[in-house]
Amino acid sequence: MTAEPVIDAQPLPPAAEPPSVRASLSPSRAADFKTCPLLYRFRSIDRLPERPTVEQARGTLVHAVLERLFDLPAAARTPRSAGDLVSPQWDRLVAEQPELATLFAEGDATAQADFLRSAASLLEGYFAVEDPRRLEPAEREALISAVVDGELLIRGYLDRLDVAPDGALRVVDYKTGGAPREAFEARALFQLKFYALVLWRTRGVVPRVLRLLYLKDAEVCDYAPDAEELLRFERTVVALWQAIEQATARQDFRPRPSRLCDWCSHQARCPSFGGTPPPFPVAGGGDPLTDARSRPAAPGADE
Ligand code: SF4
Numbered sequence: 269m270t271a272e273p274v275i276d277a278q279p280l281p282p283a284a285e286p287p288s289v290r291a292s293l294s295p296s297r298a299a300d301f302k303t304c305p306l307l308y309r310f311r312s313i314d315r316l317p318e319r320p321t322v323e324q325a326r327g328t329l330v331h332a333v334l335e336r337l338f339d340l341p342a343a344a345r346t347p348r349s350a351g352d353l354v355s356p357q358w359d360r361l362v363a364e365q366p367e368l369a370t371l372f373a374e375g376d377a378t379a380q381a382d383f384l385r386s387a388a389s390l391l392e393g394y395f396a397v398e399d400p401r402r403l404e405p406a407e408r409e410a411l412i413s414a415v416v417d418g419e420l421l422i423r424g425y426l427d428r429l430d431v432a433p434d435g436a437l438r439v440v441d442y443k444t445g446g447a448p449r450e451a452f453e454a455r456a457l458f459q460l461k462f463y464a465l466v467l468w469r470t471r472g473v474v475p476r477v478l479r480l481l482y483l484k485d486a487e488v489c490d491y492a493p494d495a496e497e498l499l500r501f502e503r504t505v506v507a508l509w510q511a512i513e514q515a516t517a518r519q520d521f522r523p524r525p526s527r528l529c530d531w532c533s534h535q536a537r538c539p540s541f542g543g544t545p546p547p548f549p550v551a552g553g554g555d556p557l558t559d560a561r562s563r564p565a566a567p568g569a570d571e
Pocket residue numbers: 304306307523524525526528529532533534535538539540541
């Protein structure tokens with residue numbers, strides 16, 4: 269399948285935070301709470317470190333290549349050009365995040381070469397579903413945000429925003445994970461609706477299409493939201509935030525085991541797996557409701 273051509277439009281205006289903003293929430297962190305309140309606590313309140321996985325690193329790398337691919341003139345956006353970007357982008361990522369180098373045993377050039385090849389193979393999946401020579405994205409890896417309910421800032425990085433000549437918006441999200449799709453599809457759609465809500469609230473336009481590109485399977489999943497649905501979704505997000513506030517006040521974040529536990533880094537501390545969570549952090553200098561727990565995940569980091 270080849271996507272229809274989409275022409276560039278006005279870049280998104282920078283979003284200012286009104287003084288009434290009291291808290292912020294990203295789709296990744298909101299989805300964490302929905303998936304498992306204890307996972308939310310571990311990631312956002314305890315801020316327990318998570319060692320990057322090869323799969324997450326591959327996702328970050330492929331996202332970086334696809335972002336840079338659109339820096340090239342349209343005619344040059346070929347599979348070979350994308351392949352040529354893999355190694356330099358990996359070097360750049362490792363320079364910025366040295367912990368990525370620890371994914372491979374020192375001197376194990378074979379493992380790293382296999383890793384780079386697997387990223388190139390996902391890019392082949394991309395070219396099977398889209399022709400980037402026919403696209404001029406309006407935004408790539410853009411941080412977008414909006415205030416809902418008068419005081420909650422919702423924000424996140426979208427992979428790509430296409431704007432058609434008639435102003436229609438298409439939000440595109442690249443999925444590179446190798447995990448069974450059904451385990452993550454609801455989370456992916458939640459994330460896309462989050463972006464759709466932000467765009468609707470900031471631009472007054474409901475995106476025409478929310479598109480998931482599954483690179484491993486070379487498949488496209490399109491979803492068309494409507495205003496009524498986004499209104500309901502907005503209420504859901506606000507209710508979710510209120511539930512997070514209540515759980516924080518009670519210091520009560522319960523585990524909710526599911527298939528996603530297989531991908532959780534915190535099983536050793538999870539009561540559902542015989543572990544014990546650390547003591548609830550004492551509020552420090554900053555306001556716990558506006559701190560880093562709502563920091564949006566970088567593109568590709570949430571695969
Ligand atoms: S292992 Fe499962 S239940 Fe426990 S914190 Fe992780 S996702 Fe939640």
